[in-house]
Amino acid sequence: MQSKIRRKVILLHTIVILLGLGIFAYSLPGFPAVSLAVIGLFAAAVTSSRLLDIQLPQGGRLNIDTAVILASILLFPLPDTLVITILGMFASMLIRQVKLKFAATLYPLSLKIITVFISTNIFYALGGKPGKIEPLLGIISLLLLCGVYSVIDLGFDQLTIAVNRGTRYMRGLVSSVRFLGPIYLSLSSLGILLSIMYKGMGYWGMLLFFLPLMVTRISFKSFLDIRKIYRKTIEALSNAIEAQNSNRSGHGKRVANYSVDIAKEIGVRGRELELIGYAALLHDIGMLGVDEDSLDHLLEQVSAQSGEAPHALIGAEVVEQVDFLRDAADMVRTHHYPIDRLKRPDDIPLGARIINVASRFDKLTKTDMLDERLTAYQAVSRIKKEQGMRFDPKVVRALITTLRKQGKLMEYVK
Structure with missing residues (x-):
């Protein structure tokens, strides 16, 4: 059983890494479309937001880089967005002193490349354009971008869990969407806000953006802390039963x-x-x-x-x-x-x-x-x-x- 799961894990990692590297190589021509300073600024924002991740009660961590990545998709061409995402994720790994093993490093990077690539191309196919939101059709494409990105991101996380554990995929995905859907909705809204603020205020917009991002993070963490208090209370009741x-x-x-x-x-x-x-x-x-x-x-x-x-x-x-x-x-x-x-x-x-x-x-x-x-x-x-x-x-x-x-x-x- 364990050897069968291990073979599936290796197969999944191989497919994802090859696909991710292929997409990156295919998309790279045309980079950079904006200045390297801007790319560095947004990559630093991705890094900062990933360092503010939240420990989930059932294990794992919730990264709040979704807002910055969605803003990058809305503001910049695909090659620049991919580079911003990769640099930001890689820098966060270095800061956390994660052991940069080949598969362990390339796998999450490749998953994010695939997520960004699919979401961005759906956004473009529906009439979306980087740096410009058209009336009606543009709003629809923007909303679909947020929804598609969130579902794909959650879907890949659940796929990794399902293959590693040999569990059912769809049941876990539905549970994840129900539990994390509201926070992804909030982060998507912040991503739209960041793109608007940056276009109107430049670098100042980026600085001000972190205020609502921190409020969102604190609110969700407080929600999880309340859940922990609930559990402690229930554990106390359980102890009373056994006393x-x-x-x-x-x-x-x-x-x-x-x-x-x-x-x-x-x-x-x-x-x-x-x-x-x-x-x-x-x-x-x-x-x-x-x-x-x-x-x-x-x-x-x-x-x-x-x-x-x-x-x-x-x-x-x-x-x-x-x-x-x-x-x-x-x-x-x-x-x-x-x-x-x-x-x-x-x-x-x-x-x-x-x-x-x-x-x-x-x-x-x-x-x-x-x-x-x-x-x-x-x-x-x-x-x-x-x-x-x-x-x-x-x-x-x-x-x-x-x-x-x-x-x-x-x-x-x-």
């Missing part, structure tokens, strides 16, 4: 970590991935107040085997009371449902199917009864016996891949 039983300590957090990693393997991104993490942390919130030694708890365990777990129903009602968690309530409600209970496994939310597998794996490997505690290999083997009945085979395969990548499952599991 009544020391044997369950850390269960919620471990299940959440497994669930997020499994979801990433399947190709989930953005808001859906975030909700799965929240639902996993709170999947047992309905257990608050249930006495572990009571008859009610024994009845709870029996009913959970059929999917009708009272604590899951209670937990879902609790989660539904919180606006930003409302979409996670159904995952909590159905996380004990065996997939053969319904006509189609997809009738059970993907997050619930993931949490079901992750929770079972954690319980098998972390039970307080040492004589019943299983190794990762034994736990996966037991879970595989119930796939297609209790567990979703797709999720089980993603669990196995995740454990192998984490070095927890060295043996081959059929």
Whole structure:
């Protein structure tokens, strides 16, 4: 499996690098159309904006160079824009002291070359002209340029993730567009603003441009920081659930970590991935107040085997009371449902199917009864016996891949 993914990664890198270098060589004649000082200024702006990137909660970073690159497309011919982009990206790599390995350096540069080339040519084909915005047709071409550039940029990022992880492409792309679409819209608007400011004010326009760019960055970072606070609050609730039983300590957090990693393997991104993490942390919130030694708890365990777990129903009602968690309530409600209970496994939310597998794996490997505690290999083997009945085979395969990548499952599991 890993060798197959590696071959795909090598093939993707080879195709992208050859295509990127070919496009650059094809487009270079005619450079420079504007002064080298202007090219250097915009390349420095690309570098500065890339150094202001934002760490995303699901991993990876969001570069805010989109605004400067779109402004370059609107202001300058294609060869100049490509040189500005390459110089800016390369300089940011040097400043960050990134190891400039051949493939690791040329691959992201080539992806950006292809993105700029396709977007610019669509802009030209629709009547757009560098340095001039025509009424009506020009506005339409400008808006399409922003949309096409954003989708291609996100699409290439997701393609890289999908090939590296062997996950589904379209699901991840849709999640990325939903999550990052608003920030790309803001950056596109700033790119249009920069082109207007530069044409009217020259170098002063470039300096003033960084004020709204910084405001946009700070606003989005503040939004992500609030999300982090949400997660810390939810983790505190998860700890409260486990406080009544020391044997369950850390269960919620471990299940959440497994669930997020499994979801990433399947190709989930953005808001859906975030909700799965929240639902996993709170999947047992309905257990608050249930006495572990009571008859009610024994009845709870029996009913959970059929999917009708009272604590899951209670937990879902609790989660539904919180606006930003409302979409996670159904995952909590159905996380004990065996997939053969319904006509189609997809009738059970993907997050619930993931949490079901992750929770079972954690319980098998972390039970307080040492004589019943299983190794990762034994736990996966037991879970595989119930796939297609209790567990979703797709999720089980993603669990196995995740454990192998984490070095927890060295043996081959059929």
